[in-house]
Amino acid sequence: MADLFDTANAPRQDAPRPLADRLRPKSLAEVIGQESVLSPDGPLGAMLAARSLSSLILWGPPGVGKTTIARLLAAETDLAFVQISAIFTGVPDLKKVFEQAKIRRQNGQGTLLFVDEIHRFNKAQQDGFLPHMEDGTILLVGATTENPSFELNAALLSRAQVIVLERLDLADLERLAQRAEKELGRALPLKGEAREAMLEMADGDGRALLNLIEQVAAWRLDHHLDRDELARRLMRRAARYDKSGDEHYNLISALHKSVRGSDPDAALYWFARMLEGGEDPRFLARRITRMAVEDIGLADPQAQDVCLQGWQTYERLGSPEGELALAQAVVYLALAPKSNAVYTAYKAARALARETGSQMPPRHILNAPTRLMKDIGYGSGYAYDHDAEDSFSGQDYFPEGMKRPVLYTPPERGFERELKKRIDYFAKLRSRRQGGS
Structure with missing residues (x-):
């Protein structure tokens, strides 16, 4: 009697194919989503209609059809489909792929080489594709979830068209x-x-x-x-969020622009998305404070204090309690009056400083701690503002011969409305003092 545990002669039962494999589209018309790319007016649709497919970089999040589209493009153009992954493929493997592609080409068939995770190849490895793309040995289709502008070298990008694939709605x-x-x-x-x-x-x-x-x-x-x-x-699938990659920068940009656009609901949403993705709240505290000085500035001087207090509260309470203080700061910033006047003035001042180089301050505002300095005019003619009428002398503090610039122009919003009144007041006094001198 055969051993009950002897399976050597038992009929083989293949494991059922995964649903994703069974539903893999058999034509581009069956692909769900990506209509803007695959339609007759889209970039891929137009290439296929003209029978002039070029090398491509398919950029998009996971699970949107990058591999499927590459496979179907090969079928549509009668090219041999060869798939490799940059994670598992080394230089010797690439050489074999190129040699086999050359043999196919000699026999009258081209090769579509699909490279998954192409951004994993370093710059030198990416350069290795160039001669084979240029002489027609391969038609390269790379797939990446990362921004090609940052992850792929310029030479490769100049020889391939980037196609952006969107997440499925x-x-x-x-x-x-x-x-x-x-x-x-x-x-x-x-x-x-x-x-x-x-x-x-x-x-x-x-x-x-x-x-x-x-x-x-x-x-x-x-x-x-x-x-x-x-x-x-079911376990909820973790939201796709790479704290060092594109998603990190995309979401902080969305948060910043929502605050700038005075939308507290959108700002809170993106703030929560980043926390749910595992972002460090200290990074968010730092960036929120930056928003206060860049986009609100002196229109509401208290905004910066609210951010710093929220940051300090988080440091004392930690997560998750301290995150509420940061959320409070986000809402305050979104609803605060907006002004980038100081930010704009600061950038203009830096540009002016670069242009004017090492021009000296006017002599009347230089200190003269030695007799020599006094003899050559340092400090001569300086007017002590507290001794002047209205505590304002109206003297010129820019380098001699330099036309006085206007760098800070506050808007009629928030607290800067009061600052504008002060600027106008001092401008009139300055004009009066200088006109009378």
Whole structure:
């Protein structure tokens, strides 16, 4: 009698193909999303219509179809499809790929080389593609989740067109879910609110959605789940957020511009997105304080104090309690009167300082601690402002011969409305003093 545990002669049962693989589109027309790129008026649609496909860099978040589109482009143009990953491919492997592509070319077939995570190659490795792209050995299609402007060298970018792919919206994800249900032969056991929650959990990633659907479809249920039941059974997918990459800079830019645009709700949303992504609250405290001095300035001098107090409160309380103090600062900044007058004046002053080089201050405002300095005129003619009428002498403090510039021009907003009155007041006094001298 055969051993019950002897499986050597048992018939082989292949594991079922993942849903994402079974639903892989067989033509570009079946690709969900990316209509702006694939439509006849889009860049890829126009290339295919003209039968003039060039090397490409597909830039977009995970799960939006970069690999699928590259594979289908090869099929549409009768090119051999070769896929490698920059994570696992070294220089010897690349040499073999190029040699095989040359052989295919000699036999009359071109090669579309798809390089996943192309930004992982260093600059020298990226240069290695150039001669093979130029002589037609390969048509390169690189995929990256990182900004090509920062991660790919200029020589490579000059030979390839960057195609931006967008995250899938909820309508795209719903279409994908319906396609999955058709493949599975049954509807998912989810109430409407739970279905919507599942789509949100995917966070624009089609592959992540299909993985969630596989989990849900595997459950043996006698009822439809609501949102809370689904949340208990599924772990929410962490939002895509790279604290050192594009997402970091994109979200802090969104926060800054929402504050500048006086939208407290949007500002709080982006602030929360960064915290949920694991951002260091101290980084946010520093950037929020920067917003106070750049975009609010003297229109509300208290704004900077609110930020510094919120920062100090966070340092004392830590997370999560101290984050509320930073959120309070964000709302205050968003609703404060806005002015970049000092920021603009500061930049203009720096530019003027570079242009005028090492011009000396006028002699009348130089100290004269020695007899020699007094003899050559240092301090001569200086008017002590406290002794003048209105405590204002109206003297010129710019270098001799330099035309007086106007750097700081406060707007009629917030506290700077009062500062503008002071500037106008001193300007009249200065004109009167200098006109009478």
